[in-house]
Amino acid sequence: MSEATRLPPEPLPVTLLTGFLGAGKTTLLNTLLQQPDMADTAVLINEFGEIGLDHLLVQHFDDATVLLASGCLCCTIRGDLAEGLEQLLRRMDNGAIPPFRRVVIETTGLADPAPILHVLMMHPYLLMRFRLDGVVTVVDAVNGLGTLDAHPESVRQAAISDRIVLTKTDLVDTPARIADLAALRQRLARLAPGAPVLEAAKGEATPAALLGAGLYDPATKIPDVSRWLADEAVSAAEETSRAHAHDENRHDERIRAFTVATDAPVSAAAIDMFLELVRGTHGPKLLRLKGIVKLAEDPEHPLVLHGVQHVLHPPSQLPAWPDDDRRTRLVMIVRDVEPAVIRRLFDAFMGLPAIGQPDRVAMTDNPLAPHTLRR
Numbered sequence: 001m002s003e004a005t006r007l008p009p010e011p012l013p014v015t016l017l018t019g020f021l022g023a024g025k026t027t028l029l030n031t032l033l034q035q036p037d038m039a040d041t042a043v044l045i046n047e048f049g050e051i052g053l054d055h056l057l058v059q060h061f062d063d064a065t066v067l068l069a070s071g072c073l074c075c076t077i078r079g080d081l082a083e084g085l086e087q088l089l090r091r092m093d094n095g096a097i098p099p100f101r102r103v104v105i106e107t108t109g110l111a112d113p114a115p116i117l118h119v120l121m122m123h124p125y126l127l128m129r130f131r132l133d134g135v136v137t138v139v140d141a142v143n144g145l146g147t148l149d150a151h152p153e154s155v156r157q158a159a160i161s162d163r164i165v166l167t168k169t170d171l172v173d174t175p176a177r178i179a180d181l182a183a184l185r186q187r188l189a190r191l192a193p194g195a196p197v198l199e200a201a202k203g204e205a206t207p208a209a210l211l212g213a214g215l216y217d218p219a220t221k222i223p224d225v226s227r228w229l230a231d232e233a234v235s236a237a238e239e240t241s242r243a244h245a246h247d248e249n250r251h252d253e254r255i256r257a258f259t260v261a262t263d264a265p266v267s268a269a270a271i272d273m274f275l276e277l278v279r280g281t282h283g284p285k286l287l288r289l290k291g292i293v294k295l296a297e298d299p300e301h302p303l304v305l306h307g308v309q310h311v312l313h314p315p316s317q318l319p320a321w322p323d324d325d326r327r328t329r330l331v332m333i334v335r336d337v338e339p340a341v342i343r344r345l346f347d348a349f350m351g352l353p354a355i356g357q358p359d360r361v362a363m364t365d366n367p368l369a370p371h372t373l374r375r
């Protein structure tokens with residue numbers, strides 16, 4: 001056996017395609033699958049309801065498409081999804097289906113995508129074979145505004161997206177719909193400030209625009225972190241939303257995207273304790289966390305952090321900094337948490353001075369501090 005064949009296989013990118021009921025996920029998937037760039041794509045479809053129909057609508061449906069059993073996504077999906085992904089790998093490894101280079105998972109319209117991300121982040125075997133490329137959220141240009149008002153899951157779907165695709169803009173033809181679409185764009189920009197918004201009807205939702213969200217570049221091994229992190233877009237949106245606090249929609253107010261950053265190198269123990277505390281106190285409210293860290297112990301090899309709710313992906317270290325920005329930067333999307341609370345914690349753990357703020361030693365040496373902090 002040659003050296004090359006003994007190398008572990010490159011993890012395959014997985015794109016999560018989500019969006020509310022009827023938003024246009026299957027239509028988009030069909031359009032994408034017809035593009036040459038999408039050849040060698042395996043598709044997993046999860047459906048809600050008694051009888052699965054979507055697979056009949058996905059024209060690509062074949063042996064490389066796995067239909068997941070129906071059921072409540074949050075409860076039963078984890079096992080099904082892991083099984084579905086393993087089944088795809090088995091079929092590929094046995095030669096039953098041609099090798100595929102990527103996977104798209106279409107969720108049900110009612111799904112909270114977080115449990116699906118957990119499967120991809122936690123399953124020991126799947127972690128070796130798959131990597132999350134990004135979350136694409138489909139939003140209906142006509143009904144999207146009302147859906148965000150009525151269905152909290154649609155707000156979560158938008159908030160954790162890396163790319164947003166607006167569908168049905170071809171139906172926006174009255175002054176009322178035009179005004180609604182403008183308001184919808186504003187809300188999306190605030191909910192997911194880092195996510196580019198693409199219009200399907202204008203042909204903007206191409207594989208090139210939707211895939212390769214930046215975390216991983218197999219060619220260089222140095223990801224496009226600024227694209228993935230989108231921390232500047234998040235900071236800009238934070239400023240705007242502060243300036244227009246009174247315009248904020250009641251539902252969206254609960255979701256906040258913000259960044260924390262520091263120039264100073266951070267010890268592995270400090271970042272570990274900070275994350276432990278944030279997860280312990282705000283777990284389910286932390287919708288998403290992305291970050292790059294300048295480690296005091298190894299400043300040339302930044303650490304990449306990637307989390308959904310209380311679940312953190314095993315951190316990976318990059319071979320080098322992707323660009324000139326060598327600060328530690330964390331982007332967080334939270335629900336019902338005041339960013340200032342997390343900012344203060346971050347400053348304390350990073351040793352950044354602040355008036356009236358306990359420092360890390362005071363917190364970790366305090367006998368009343370949570371057990372995990374007293375190391």
Ligand SMILES: Nc1nc2c(ncn2[C@@H]2O[C@H](COP(=O)(O)OP(=O)(O)OP(=O)(O)O)[C@@H](O)[C@H]2O)c(=O)[nH]1
Pocket residue numbers: 019020021022023024025026027028054108109167168169170171200201
């Ligand atoms: N006019 C117009 N119709 C669209 C567009 N995208 C989707 N549709 C229509 O919207 C309807 C729902 O689209 P689907 O692709 O089935 O939506 P879905 O998100 O997969 O739906 P569920 O699986 O039920 O959640 C279909 O009738 C589509 O033809 C669009 O950009 N313009």
